[in-house]
Amino acid sequence: MTTVNLNVNGKDYSVEVDGSTRLLDLLRDSLGLTGTKEGCGEGECGACTVIMDGEIVDSCLVLAFQCEGKEIITIEGVQNGDILHPAQKAFIEKGAVQCGFCIPGMVLATKAIIDKNEEPTDDEIREGLSGNLCRCTGYNKMVEAVHRAVEINKEAK
Numbered sequence: 001m002t003t004v005n006l007n008v009n010g011k012d013y014s015v016e017v018d019g020s021t022r023l024l025d026l027l028r029d030s031l032g033l034t035g036t037k038e039g040c041g042e043g044e045c046g047a048c049t050v051i052m053d054g055e056i057v058d059s060c061l062v063l064a065f066q067c068e069g070k071e072i073i074t075i076e077g078v079q080n081g082d083i084l085h086p087a088q089k090a091f092i093e094k095g096a097v098q099c100g101f102c103i104p105g106m107v108l109a110t111k112a113i114i115d116k117n118e119e120p121t122d123d124e125i126r127e128g129l130s131g132n133l134c135r136c137t138g139y140n141k142m143v144e145a146v147h148r149a150v151e152i153n154k155e156a157k
C-alpha cells in the first residue's frame with residue numbers, strides 16, 4: 001500500500017492505495033464520489049471522465065498512485081453551490097441531457113472545451129466530445145449545448 005496525496009474538487013485528500021487501484025476506484029470507493037461512472041473499463045466510452053490538471057482523462061486508465069499532487073475535478077465539483085455550471089445549464093436548455101451514465105462525462109468534456117476555447121467550432125466541439133460515447137442519440141444537440149455553454153459563460157462575464 002502507498003499513500004497518495006491529491007486534491008479533488010478543491011479538497012485535499014491522503015488516500016491509501018495499492019499498485020492496481022485505479023483513479024476511478026479511488027474516487028468511487030474511497031471518496032464516495034459515485035458521479036464518475038464505470039462503463040467499459042477500457043478507455044473507450046468516457047463514462048469515467050474526470051478533469052486532471054485541466055485535461056480530461058479516463059479515470060479507468062489512470063492508476064491512483066500516478067495522481068500524487070494532482071488536481072482532479074469530478075462531476076460533483078463542477079457546480080458552484082446551488083448554481084449550475086454553464087455546461088449543465090446548457091445541456092438542460094438544449095434538451096441534450098443524456099442518461100446518468102454518459103452525462104457526467106459529457107458535462108466534464110464540455111467544461112474542458114469551454115475552459116480552453118472561447119469560440120469552439122463544430123469540429124472542435126465534436127473532437128472535444130469524441131472520447132465520450134453515446135450509442136443512443138446523435139451528437140447534434142450536444143454540439144448545440146456546447147455552443148450555448150459558451151454563450152452562458154460570456155453572459156456571466
Ligand code: FES
Pocket residue numbers: 037038039040041042043044045046047048049058059060061
Ligand atoms: S469506463 Fe473508462 S472509458 Fe469507459
Ligand code: FES
Pocket residue numbers: 098099100101102103133134135136137
Ligand atoms: S449512453 Fe447515455 S444517453 Fe446514450
